[in-house]
Amino acid sequence: MRKGKVVIIGAGGVGGVVAHKCAQVSEVFEEIVLASRTEAKCKAIASQIDRPVKTASVDAENVPELTRFLEKEKPYMVINVALPYQDLTIMDACLATGTHYLDTANYEPRDTAKFEYKWQWDYDSRFKEAGLMALLGSGFDPGVTNVYTAYAAKHEFDAIHELDIIDVNGGDHGQPFATNFNPEINIREVTAACRHWEEGVFKETPPLSESRSYDCPEAVGSYNIYRMYHEELESLTKNFPTLKKAQFWMSFSENYLNHLKVLQNVGMTGIDPVIYNGVEIIPLQFLKAVLPEPSSLGPLTKGKTCIGNIIKGNSDGKEKKIYIYNICDHQECYREVQSQAISYTTGVPAMIGAKMMMTGEWKGPGVFNIEQMNPDPFMEDLNAYGLPWTKISL
Numbered sequence: 001m002r003k004g005k006v007v008i009i010g011a012g013g014v015g016g017v018v019a020h021k022c023a024q025v026s027e028v029f030e031e032i033v034l035a036s037r038t039e040a041k042c043k044a045i046a047s048q049i050d051r052p053v054k055t056a057s058v059d060a061e062n063v064p065e066l067t068r069f070l071e072k073e074k075p076y077m078v079i080n081v082a083l084p085y086q087d088l089t090i091m092d093a094c095l096a097t098g099t100h101y102l103d104t105a106n107y108e109p110r111d112t113a114k115f116e117y118k119w120q121w122d123y124d125s126r127f128k129e130a131g132l133m134a135l136l137g138s139g140f141d142p143g144v145t146n147v148y149t150a151y152a153a154k155h156e157f158d159a160i161h162e163l164d165i166i167d168v169n170g171g172d173h174g175q176p177f178a179t180n181f182n183p184e185i186n187i188r189e190v191t192a193a194c195r196h197w198e199e200g201v202f203k204e205t206p207p208l209s210e211s212r213s214y215d216c217p218e219a220v221g222s223y224n225i226y227r228m229y230h231e232e233l234e235s236l237t238k239n240f241p242t243l244k245k246a247q248f249w250m251s252f253s254e255n256y257l258n259h260l261k262v263l264q265n266v267g268m269t270g271i272d273p274v275i276y277n278g279v280e281i282i283p284l285q286f287l288k289a290v291l292p293e294p295s296s297l298g299p300l301t302k303g304k305t306c307i308g309n310i311i312k313g314n315s316d317g318k319e320k321k322i323y324i325y326n327i328c329d330h331q332e333c334y335r336e337v338q339s340q341a342i343s344y345t346t347g348v349p350a351m352i353g354a355k356m357m358m359t360g361e362w363k364g365p366g367v368f369n370i371e372q373m374n375p376d377p378f379m380e381d382l383n384a385y386g387l388p389w390t391k392i393s394l
Helices: 013-024 039-046 063-073 084-097 124-130 144-155 183-191 232-239 254-265 283-290 330-337 341-358 375-384
Strands: 004-009 029-036 054-057 077-080 100-103 133-136 159-169 194-198 201-205 211-216 221-228 245-251 274-276 279-281 304-315 318-329 366-369 389-393
Touching (some): 004 013, 004 063, 004 341, 013 330, 013 341, 029 341, 039 054, 084 100, 084 124, 100 341, 133 341, 144 159, 144 232, 144 304, 144 318, 144 341, 144 375, 159 232, 183 254, 183 283, 194 221, 194 232, 211 245, 279 283, 318 330, 318 341, 330 341, 341 375, 375 389
Parallel strands (some): 004 077, 029 054, 077 100, 100 133, 133 366, 159 245
Antiparallel strands (some): 194 201, 194 245, 211 221, 221 245, 274 279, 318 389
């Protein structure tokens, strides 16, 4: 088995989980470097881990600086768990230094809440020419939900026709209002127009305008889920053209939605600059600064997440419907890696995707979405590294 060196960029909640989980797999991740704009955050994470983790300060938006850093460290690959605004600059630096690349969320520009893969797909020919691999969306959703779909298409169906991805967070952190991951990204995502796939096109509806009640399995509870756009729909409908309908659903409490509505009404979720005391600020970035840091919610959060895919299609000439899901306990995650389940469910698949690449299980030049890879070894590793899955017939 190949051993190698990995650079993790990003020291938020997910970066911490990735560092912990890579450290657990020393037979693959021989050397770990954790880098962020703020090295103190990296050092705090490294101090939690019982094997050496090198730390560094680097500006992921500065391509020359990042290139010099990668030239110095010479990793096999970069795991990018920084902000999605930084995807392209990190990809540029990887191309400049002959470094393989993995991320968990697609690129979006700072000044527009626009979620699409076009910018990164356009890098395909450059990665092919360089003989490098870029793996996009190796988190949970996107990520595991894509692999669930690929696994079902390979083993359960002759053709898949309908897909509902349902993301329920049954956790309670006790705060009046907080987001479980980067507030800026979370709120941009939630307030964007909804798009779902139907009859060969994406149909747009107002944000959170479609909802239903959903009963989670294994006594996780009953929650209101709201239809919203999520980036994996774009790649899944491209890579599984038999899909006739594809939707993404996420749970929100009334408390969260009421706070969000007020913040929208007073302009605090805006991404256009305003002048305050002669200084230009972005309202949403200011809001992020005053909200609880997501990583601080780890010791406070109780309850479970339930994320999975309801998939409908044909098998042997008959209609079939299955549900593949994972349930993750916030407190168990904190005991293992000092982080709540939202970061855990993203960080573990990032490590597994990197393991697939480091060992050569997944390889090939170009830019790939995770569902284009063989799902079987990834599904096995989900069971082995803390995200066991269940499949039931509906």
